[in-house]
Amino acid sequence: MEVFLQRLVDGLSYGSVYALIALGLVIIYRGTGHLNFAQGEMALFATYCVYQFGEWGIPVWIALFLGMGVGFVVGAVSEVALVRPVSKKSPFAVFVVTLGLFTFLNWLDGAIWGGQQLPSSAMGSTQLRFPSLFPAEADALWNVFGVAIRQERVGILAMVLVISGLLYLLFNRTKFGLAMRAVASNTESAKLVGIRTNVVLMVSWGLAAAIGTVGGVVMAGLNSNVNLGLMFTVFIYGSAAATLGGFDSPGGAVAGGLIIGVVENMAAGYAQEWIGQEMKLAVAFLVILGVLLVRPSGLFGTAKVERV
């Protein structure tokens, strides 16, 4: 029971990171219908910036907000300068541009902060020590039903729920959220009723990157270091979460992220013989493949009607 609860909490905190990345993917997908392959690397760049602010002596929470600002600018500029002009050409061009951004940002991190580019894991990379947002000492524990639970994990989960709540309010209770939903449902009509779709899309990308930044910082905090390979696998988990929840459903993204996190940790823990730490990623792969084959709209997404 104790092991189960600990694995559950571990899974939920890693799942929170996946949920944040998935949220970013969903926000961009709703607005423009593009899958942003650079989502993880935008977050990683901003996370490196947070590290740098920390080096300059800025407290980690303030650094987080500054980093979110950096992420917002990176996302917004990418949309305005690169994605928007090229999206008139073809979806393939957008894909190539996001992939180019992915490579460029990863290289830029390495060029500024040092470290070898990595194939698939964090081994051998220059790792920079990264502080946690919440108390992460070994004795920062809470006793819940006799089970010791680390405060850090609870804090992360709470933060993700707060962010999701704020986003819910933004989407459903503000005028800007209404504009975002209008753009998501029909860009042309939204333009006709006077919504400045360009601004909405720019802010969507910025917002997505800023939320991703929180994910990156939390992930770096969980690993207590930041390196160039940090977001490689997280991006795949995040995509799996978005796929599972449905690519156009923010709530689904959060639920999907938490489910993936828990399933992955349980699988690694209870099926050590078969899955273990190495094959955790296969869980994400199977989820993506299975969901896309069986139910492409995911758990909470709206089914797309294709007219032939």
Added chain:
Amino acid sequence: MNPLFTIRQGSTANWVLRIVVSLAVVFVLLWVPRQGGGLITTTIEALTLMSAAMALNLVLGYAGQISIGHSAFLGVGAYTTGIMVSRWDLSPWLTFPVAFVIAFVVGVIVSFPASRIKGVYLALVTLALGLVFPYLLTWKKLAWLTGGGAGLPNSDSELATTGFDIGLAQKGKMQYFEIFGWDAFGDLRKPEAKAAFWYWIALVVAVVVYLVCRGVVKSRVGRSLVAIRDNETAAAVMGVNLVRTKALVFGVSAGLCALPGCVIAIKTGGVSPEGILSLTVRGAITFLIVMVIGGAGSLWGPVIGALLYTFVTDKTGEWANDSAIPGVLRPLFAWAQIPPADGMFAILLIVLMFVAPHGLAGTWRQYSQRVVRIVPRPAGAVGAAPAAPPSDPH
């Protein structure tokens, strides 16, 4: 606009041009192994990279199915060679056809989801496949076959000594190719003789991959691929069997992609997930970048892209060290702590998407026509075929 020169296909001028170009290519190909050293190693890398990019081009450039998982197919090839030679002591020659067949089957399996999953979703699935593949190799349950995280040994295997038995030569001994005392294939007696030998294997593989791609593209299947890329529904209506065609192209592409994997395994002398960068997802991204920069949907695009990528990466490889940067460029790159090649190619990729979506090959075709245009024989002549307009990738 009228070109400066117009050459009719099949005319004397056309043949002279063809012969001059072929001779130049043959001269360069024979010249490289005689240089030895760094050039030959870089050329081998370029040849393997272009083979993989050409294989990817079939699936992505012609059929329009985005794949970021081709590194896995290359890995299948590399591990086939590694396992067959190191575990079962079979001839390395035998591994090429076997790797092709195994990768073909894997590719066909991958194509079945691809017939339902489209566009960027397929990219996502293949990206996940590419990321999972190295972990699959280190999986405990497969360690009896793949050797787990350590891979298959470098020493004490036939791979390491490259005792490639050419024909009936003794095992462990290199055969010399001499034509009247002139070592046409590079000096195979020097210590670096292995490099020359690998070079010829890599070259043959690249040529084979090119010819197969050319054969597929110019055939009926190739035209169905382009039809699928441009409009899948219309292609189906016109009678293209989507499932079968996609299965075929994925299979052929995967099989071809496995061949450079075999070359890399032979050259590295051992296989492990960390030892061969091309079988990780970064390799797949490199194939894609090389292919798009060179020109998606053109036969020569990947060749140009791979040569450019490998030689620029090689030249700038030391640039993390500031004093290695040539003077004029030093202020531009001195701040970077890692070599600038990856960043440069990422920028080039993005810029090309804006100014020249057909890549370098497309740009070359566009501008070279202002100087020399080769026109087909007039209609009615024997075997005349109208020149295809430059096709539009995506």
